Amino acid sequence: MIKIGSASMYTITSSHLIKDSETISSSDDAFKLGFFSPVNTTNRYVGIWYLDQSNIIWVANREKPIQDSSGVITIADDNTNLVVLDGQKHVVWSSNVSSNLASSNSNVTAQLQNEGNLVLLEDNIIIWESIKHPSNTFIGNMIISSNQKTGERVKLTSWKTPSDPAIGKFSASIERFNAPEIFVWNQTNPCWRSGPWNGQDFLGWTHDYKVSSSPYLLGVSITRKDNGSLVEFTYTLPDSSFFLTLVLSSEGKVVYTAWMNRVQVRKLFVQSNDCDSYGICGPNGSCDLKISPICTCLIGFKPRNMDKWNRRNWTSGCVRRAELQCDRVKYSGSALGEEDGFLKLPMTKPPDFVEPSYVLSLDECRIHCLNNCSCVAYAFDYGIRCLTWSGKLIDIVRFSTSGGVDLYLRQAYSELAIHTDGTHTDGIHGKRNITSIIIATVIVGAVIVAICAFFFRSWTSKRQGQINHENQSADLIANVKQAKIEDLPLFEFKNILSATNNFGSANKIGQGGFGSVYKGELLDGQEIAVKRLSEGSTQGLEEFMNEVIVISKLQHRNLVRLLGCCIEGEEKMLVYEYMPNNSLDFYLFDSVKKKILDWQRRLHIIEGISRGLLYLHRDSRLRIIHRDLKPGNILLDGEMNPKISDFGMAKIFGGNENEGNTRRIFGTYGYMSPEYAMKGLFSEKSDIFSFGVLLLEIISGRKNTSFHNHEQALTLLEYAWKIWIEENIVSLIDLEICKPDCLDQILRCIHIGLLCVQEIAKERPTMAAVVSMLNSEIVKLPPPSQPAFLLSQTEHRGNHNSKNSVSTTSLQGR
Numbered sequence: 001m002i003k004i005g006s007a008s009m010y011t012i013t014s015s016h017l018i019k020d021s022e023t024i025s026s027s028d029d030a031f032k033l034g035f036f037s038p039v040n041t042t043n044r045y046v047g048i049w050y051l052d053q054s055n056i057i058w059v060a061n062r063e064k065p066i067q068d069s070s071g072v073i074t075i076a077d078d079n080t081n082l083v084v085l086d087g088q089k090h091v092v093w094s095s096n097v098s099s100n101l102a103s104s105n106s107n108v109t110a111q112l113q114n115e116g117n118l119v120l121l122e123d124n125i126i127i128w129e130s131i132k133h134p135s136n137t138f139i140g141n142m143i144i145s146s147n148q149k150t151g152e153r154v155k156l157t158s159w160k161t162p163s164d165p166a167i168g169k170f171s172a173s174i175e176r177f178n179a180p181e182i183f184v185w186n187q188t189n190p191c192w193r194s195g196p197w198n199g200q201d202f203l204g205w206t207h208d209y210k211v212s213s214s215p216y217l218l219g220v221s222i223t224r225k226d227n228g229s230l231v232e233f234t235y236t237l238p239d240s241s242f243f244l245t246l247v248l249s250s251e252g253k254v255v256y257t258a259w260m261n262r263v264q265v266r267k268l269f270v271q272s273n274d275c276d277s278y279g280i281c282g283p284n285g286s287c288d289l290k291i292s293p294i295c296t297c298l299i300g301f302k303p304r305n306m307d308k309w310n311r312r313n314w315t316s317g318c319v320r321r322a323e324l325q326c327d328r329v330k331y332s333g334s335a336l337g338e339e340d341g342f343l344k345l346p347m348t349k350p351p352d353f354v355e356p357s358y359v360l361s362l363d364e365c366r367i368h369c370l371n372n373c374s375c376v377a378y379a380f381d382y383g384i385r386c387l388t389w390s391g392k393l394i395d396i397v398r399f400s401t402s403g404g405v406d407l408y409l410r411q412a413y414s415e416l417a418i419h420t421d422g423t424h425t426d427g428i429h430g431k432r433n434i435t436s437i438i439i440a441t442v443i444v445g446a447v448i449v450a451i452c453a454f455f456f457r458s459w460t461s462k463r464q465g466q467i468n469h470e471n472q473s474a475d476l477i478a479n480v481k482q483a484k485i486e487d488l489p490l491f492e493f494k495n496i497l498s499a500t501n502n503f504g505s506a507n508k509i510g511q512g513g514f515g516s517v518y519k520g521e522l523l524d525g526q527e528i529a530v531k532r533l534s535e536g537s538t539q540g541l542e543e544f545m546n547e548v549i550v551i552s553k554l555q556h557r558n559l560v561r562l563l564g565c566c567i568e569g570e571e572k573m574l575v576y577e578y579m580p581n582n583s584l585d586f587y588l589f590d591s592v593k594k595k596i597l598d599w600q601r602r603l604h605i606i607e608g609i610s611r612g613l614l615y616l617h618r619d620s621r622l623r624i625i626h627r628d629l630k631p632g633n634i635l636l637d638g639e640m641n642p643k644i645s646d647f648g649m650a651k652i653f654g655g656n657e658n659e660g661n662t663r664r665i666f667g668t669y670g671y672m673s674p675e676y677a678m679k680g681l682f683s684e685k686s687d688i689f690s691f692g693v694l695l696l697e698i699i700s701g702r703k704n705t706s707f708h709n710h711e712q713a714l715t716l717l718e719y720a721w722k723i724w725i726e727e728n729i730v731s732l733i734d735l736e737i738c739k740p741d742c743l744d745q746i747l748r749c750i751h752i753g754l755l756c757v758q759e760i761a762k763e764r765p766t767m768a769a770v771v772s773m774l775n776s777e778i779v780k781l782p783p784p785s786q787p788a789f790l791l792s793q794t795e796h797r798g799n800h801n802s803k804n805s806v807s808t809t810s811l812q813g814r
Contacts (some may be wrong), residue, residue: 502583692756
């Protein structure tokens with residue numbers, strides 16, 4: 001679309017030129033072609049930008065700026081090329097289409113496509129396009145290529161400065177035809193490399209930049225053509241709602257930016273630290289950000305020049321301390337001594353100059369390297385398979401959490417004898433040490449199991465005769481009065497009455513099926529929360545006793561602390577520590593209050609809840625299933641730390657129990673797992689399901705039931721699954737937290753939430769696995785299967801907006 005006064009057209013023709021103040025737009029209005037000035041200059045350039053001029057993706061007259069606003073864009077007089085003219089009608093840029101490709105009698109037009117590609121058309125056939133002539137920005141459908149036969153390269157070239165789009169000293173290209181990877185060059189010197197492409201990922205990228213784990217990079221591909229002599233790197237947009245750029249900055253940094261529905265959702269520098277500088281530690285050196293200085297020699301090597309090395313000039317690199325077996329034969333003519341082996345370096349960026357073999361297995365790769373005197377290291381990747389190296393090892397980086405490969409470094413036997421810990425050895429030698437370690441581990445493990453079995457048997461014996469939770473309420477109360485709940489203080493009613501101002505309405509802070517909750521203050525100034533059982537509430541009475549029994553045994557920073565109870569006459573009360581910041585739902589579902597819940601605070605709450613559940617399921621003296629996890633039962637202390645509360649429906653499991661069954665289904669609609677709602681079966685996986693729903697609510701800022709007025713009557717789980725399979729899951733995220741810097745972390749949490757709400761209980765992860773996923777200790781997440789979708793008929797008790805609401809729910813499977 002050309003904006004000329006009030007008229008609009010979608011193409012440039014010979015009869016419609018574009019002046020400096022005018023633009024041509026793509027049909028969806030996302031891209032524009034026109035004149036612009038970079039920062040700190042008045043020079044005028046013709047460029048294409050996405051959304052606004054801060055996102056320039058292509059420049060025409062890079063080397064020849066126009067000094068004023070007299071320039072125009074038009075079809076040349078020969079009706080063949082698109083040209084940029086200055087005020088004197090001099091050509092400052094031309095598409096340079098060969099006269100063989102276009103006829104002067106043809107109908108040549110220019111059009112800006114919806115992908116940001118400027119095309120020159122002759123009778124609707126493309127004869128020239130901007131994506132085949134990139135500047136400093138890589139976009140969808142563009143091809144970066146290298147042709148080994150012709151030497152031709154299509155590459156990115158940086159601007160000279162942020163104020164000057166002329167070709168700078170940095171370029172980015174595809175290299176290494178046998179195992180392609182991306183290089184950034186400073187003129188003729190490499191300054192960064194991606195590591196080899198294995199069909200899914202670049203092996204030199206950490207998890208933050210993994211193609212396979214980012215929804216924005218799934219269209220990336222590298223193909224080899226013409227018997228491997230032509231290598232092409234391209235990116236296909238998943239759909240029109242996505243847009244991505246890789247910009248080579250004037251400082252040689254690759255900047256990755258992604259948009260979803262024209263909102264920027266991701267921006268980062270691919271080279272983010274000193275270890276990203278190519279070969280910073282020299283030959284046979286290794287870079288590791290976790291240590292200082294960051295450069296060390298590889299195991300079995302020493303600095304070539306110790307004086308320079310100590311001054312942190314690492315360019316000369318390292319040399320071997322001991323000769324390999326092949327070298328001993330070569331230089332001394334003797335094959336005496338033990339043969340070489342390998343030491344394993346996990347999570348390592350593969351060195352440069354790899355020699356791949358796409359057919360060898362892991363064992364074959366090792367034997368191949370060991371039998372080849374020139375082979376100094378090998379690795380195995382299921383995409384490329386066998387990777388080997390000879391000569392000096394250049395550009396090795398050790399990653400701290402994920403990424404890279406397990407690199408097996410060839411070592412002389414004398415070095416293997418020094419480094420014999422099982423975590424680093426993968427050689428012929430040192431196996432006796434590994435065996436010894438395994439035997440010792442088995443023996444120690446057997447002793448620990450025996451000790452645990454003894455104490456377990458003693459513990460289960462002591463548990464016999466404990467309180468039966470199905471006894472009559474009078475017997476249970478008598479047990480408490482007789483102080484059978486150890487270390488639990490009994491408060492006098494008169495003290496509670498005084499602390500709560502006679503249960504005055506001003507002190508009332510909550511209402512639920514159990515009864516009312518009041519804020520109070522003891523004589524020593526301690527603030528408390530008092531849950532007062534409603535008269536005549538049979539369900540509440542059982543919940544009261546259950547909560548006393550359960551929570552009196554628990555101590556964890558993410559569980560609300562029970563201070564004691566009060567039982568006098570008909571009065572039955574629980575006394576808790578007071579939580580000044582109310583419950584999670586008080587903030588999460590309020591359009592104003594939720595603003596204080598930024599992503600870091602929400603993540604802190606998610607992690608705290610997960611740790612609390614892990615304690616209940618695995619680490620406490622009792623194994624406990626909560627059965628009513630929801631935002632109203634997550635209380636927040638003065639520092640917004642989450643604490644799981646309301647254990648009225650919790651169940652205690654014995655040591656060998658993994659699942660329970662009940663005919664009485666109590667819970668809250670939208671949070672109950674399908675096996676519990678329909679069959680009465682509950683287990684740890686029931687809480688996992690509730691946690692998954694809660695996690696998705698925290699990220700979306702919406703209740704599970706908030707979609708019932710939707711035209712398709714979707715629940716939150718149905719909606720989340722729908723947009724997940726449509727690859728539009730970003731639209732689930734609460735706009736208050738949808739920021740580029742934390743998007744990948746949020747998307748990972750959504751993935752974890754969907755794993756937790758899978759319909760089949762055994763497919764859901766354990767709480768220990770969830771905690772590991774949240775901490776990125778488990779890097780690669782399995783794909784989720786469809787969540788459980790439920791129809792409901794619900795009876796509610798109390799106010800569901802209260803943090804103490806309790807509901808009785810009957811559900812049917814869809």
